[in-house]
Amino acid sequence: MAEESNAGFEDQDAELLRDVREAREGDLRAFELLMERYQRRILADCRYITRDENNSEDLAQEVFVKAFFSIRKFEGRSSFRHWLQRIKVHHCLNHLKKASGKNELSIDDEAPVIHEHLQVPAAAERNMETAAHRQQVSEILNSLPATLRIPLVMCDMDELSYDEIAASLGIGLSATKMRIKRAREQFRLLYQEPGMRHES
């Protein structure tokens, strides 16, 4: 059923893409409909990869600008969503490189900071639509060091493959898998009930 809804979603994307390509110069209505479908997700990704709240909207906007001017090159070999996420990942990683003032991306292996107040109580309503819960999940993600947070976002938010993540970050496949595994463990640790937390 999930596959059917994904296929339906991708069909709608394909239709909108066709409209975008056929639109007259200056007519962005079809592109704006496409943007509407992904803008909140792209913004969330930009926030969590860069942890730069001040610039995350600018970054997200630039992702869409890049996508617009590259749209004729999109051949449809992957889904539009996947293609857009790759643009976003590269744009955010470039931003991080510039911000660090280096040519290569260096994500420091800081020790994770575990805050008790981040833990979601078992009795709390785990509804993703509540702002408080979303805020807590955001704080958990932001508390992870970049070495774990970035691969986790790329894998479990962007659904990129391990190979793609390894290539984007310039690390080996084993290192990628290990970091994602550790990141998931840390995320679960911070998400667990207070009484069940294990000291690392």
Place this chain on the structure above:
Amino acid sequence: MNPEGNSGDPDAGEPIEILKELEWETSERFQAQVRGKIYRRAATSQVVTYSWNLPKVALLEFARLLSHLFQSLGTNKEPKQ
């Protein structure tokens, strides 16, 4: 789409699955700002293309002008009586 992704991955599942649905509300001006950036970039691209071609265009037009001028001088000469 993602053969090595977390479908069937033992490390995935709750609460990691929550991350797939994570979104952040954009500001009201988000789309308008994207539109503005697209228009500015398109306009800049046109200006750069035009500037690059301008010397060639100007030279061609000048050559046409000269050609027209010489042709006019030739046809305006009155035959000797």
